[in-house]
Amino acid sequence: MSHSSSEGASPTAGQWKPAGRLTVLLDEDDKWRHGPLYHEIVRRARDAGLAGASVWRGVEGYGASSRIHTSRILDLAEHLPVMVMVVDESARLREFVEHNADALAPVNVVLSEVEVWQSGVEARR
Numbered sequence: 001m002s003h004s005s006s007e008g009a010s011p012t013a014g015q016w017k018p019a020g021r022l023t024v025l026l027d028e029d030d031k032w033r034h035g036p037l038y039h040e041i042v043r044r045a046r047d048a049g050l051a052g053a054s055v056w057r058g059v060e061g062y063g064a065s066s067r068i069h070t071s072r073i074l075d076l077a078e079h080l081p082v083m084v085m086v087v088d089e090s091a092r093l094r095e096f097v098e099h100n101a102d103a104l105a106p107v108n109v110v111l112s113e114v115e116v117w118q119s120g121v122e123a124r125r
Contacts, residue, residue, distance in 0.1 A: 013119065013120075014117055014118055014119030014120060015117075015118060016115040016116070016118075017116050017117075017118050018090075018113065018114075018115060018116075019051075019088065019089060019090070019113075019116040020087070020088060020089060020090030020091075020093045020094075020111055020112065020113060020114065021085060021086070021093075021111070021112045021113075021114045022084075022085070022086040022087075022088075022093040022097065022109065022110070022111055023083060023084070023085055023109070023110040023111075024038075024083070024084040024085075024086075024107055024108070024109050024110075025063075025081065025083055025107060025108040025109075026038060026081075026082050026083075026084070026106075026107040026108070027063070027079050027080070027081065027082065028057060028079065028080045028081070029079055030082075030106065030107065032103055037103065037107070038082050038084050039055075040103055041053070041084050041086075041100075041103060041104070042055060044096075044100050044103065045086045048092075048096050048099075050086055050087075050088040050096060051086075051087050051088040052086070052087050052088075053084060053085065053086040053087075054085050055082060055083070055084050055085075056082065056083045056085070057081075057082055058080055058082065058083065059080070060080075060081070061080070061081035063081075063108075069081065087114070087116065090111065090113060093111055094111065097109055097111070
C-alpha cells in the first residue's frame, strides 16, 4: 500500500501549511503582578487572537544558575520549568513578542518555523 500524498487524496483531505511556534521557557514561580506569568502570556495570546496556546509543566530542568530543579518525590518540588507554546503565523508571533516585551523580558523566548496540518475544507487558514 502506497502512502503517497497524491494517491487517493481528496481535495478536502488536508494539507501542510507553514506556521510559527513560539516557545516561552520560564519558571513556574515567575509572576506577573500577583499571578502566574504563564497565565498572563496565555491570556495575552488569546486577546491578540493568536491561533492557540498551551502550557506544560516540566518535571526537571535548569537555567542560567545551572541548578537542577526537579519534581522527584524526595526533593522539594519548587521552581519547576514551565513551557508556553503558541502557534500562529510567524509574523504575528514576532509582533506579539514585540508588543509584549514587558512580560517576556525575564524569560527565554524561541521562535521556530514549523508546518501545521490543516485537514478538511473547514481549515481556518
